[in-house]
Amino acid sequence: MKLIQIHPRDNVAVALDTVAQGETISLAAGDLGKIEVTALEEIPKGHKIALTDIVEGGTVIKYGTVIAIASTAIKKGSWIHTHNAHTGFFRRNTSRGVQRPPPAAASSKPASRRRK
Numbered sequence: 001m002k003l004i005q006i007h008p009r010d011n012v013a014v015a016l017d018t019v020a021q022g023e024t025i026s027l028a029a030g031d032l033g034k035i036e037v038t039a040l041e042e043i044p045k046g047h048k049i050a051l052t053d054i055v056e057g058g059t060v061i062k063y064g065t066v067i068a069i070a071s072t073a074i075k076k077g078s079w080i081h082t083h084n085a086h087t088g089f090f091r092r093n094t095s096r097g098v099q100r101p102p103p104a105a106a107s108s109k110p111a112s113r114r115r116k
Contacts, residue, residue, distance in 0.1 A: 001016060001027075002015060002016055002017050002019055002023075002025050003015060003016065003019070003025050003027050003037070003049065004016055004027075005027065005029050005030055005051065006062060006063055006064075007030065007061075007062070007063055007064035008029075008030025008031045008064070009030060009031055009061055009064045010029075010030065010051070010061050010062050010063070010064065011032075011050065011051050011052045011054060011059075011060065011061045012048040012049060012050055012051060012060060012061065012062050012080055013027065013029070013037070013048070013049050013051055014046065014047070014048055014049075014062075015043045015044065015045055015046065015047055015048075015049060016045065017045050018042065018043065018044055018045045019039045019042065019043040019049065020039065020042060021039055021040065021041050021042050022038065022039065023038070023039050024036055024037070024038040024039075025037055025038075025039075029051055032051060032052065035051060037049060037050075037051055037076060037077050038077045039077050039079075040075060040077040040078050040079075041078065041079050042079070043079050044079075047079060047080070047081060048060070048062065048079070048080040048081070049077065049078070049079060049080065050074050050075065050076050050077060050078045050080055051076065052076050053073070053074065053075055053076050054070045054073070054074040055070065055073055056070055056071070056072050056073045057069060057070060058070045058074075060074075060080055060085050067087065068080075068085040068086060068087050068088075069085065069086060069087075069088055070084060070085050071084055071085055071086050072084045
């Protein structure tokens with residue numbers, strides 16, 4: 001077994017060993033049923049391969065949940081990595097000198113007298 005689909009809803013599989021460009025692998029792919037996927041490029045061990053076409057802006061699903069967004073169209077059999085997908089979770093805030101308001105002062109009333 002060279003590929004593993006971790007969750008039945010995943011549209012990617014993980015290479016358990018390096019998959020050569022042009023190599024065709026059959027696997028039972030959960031919700032996708034039994035499929036064949038041909039590597040369009042070398043897939044390094046531990047990396048993801050697309051089990052379906054994914055449109056630009058489409059979701060990359062692994063562990064049954066969205067892990068990334070396709071930054072370009074991804075063809076079935078393509079290597080999925082930072083060149084064609086991004087998480088969007090770590091966008092940089094490049095603004096400088098932005099002041100934040102001070103934290104709200106704690107109430108001076110004892111806890112037993114605060115409104116709930």
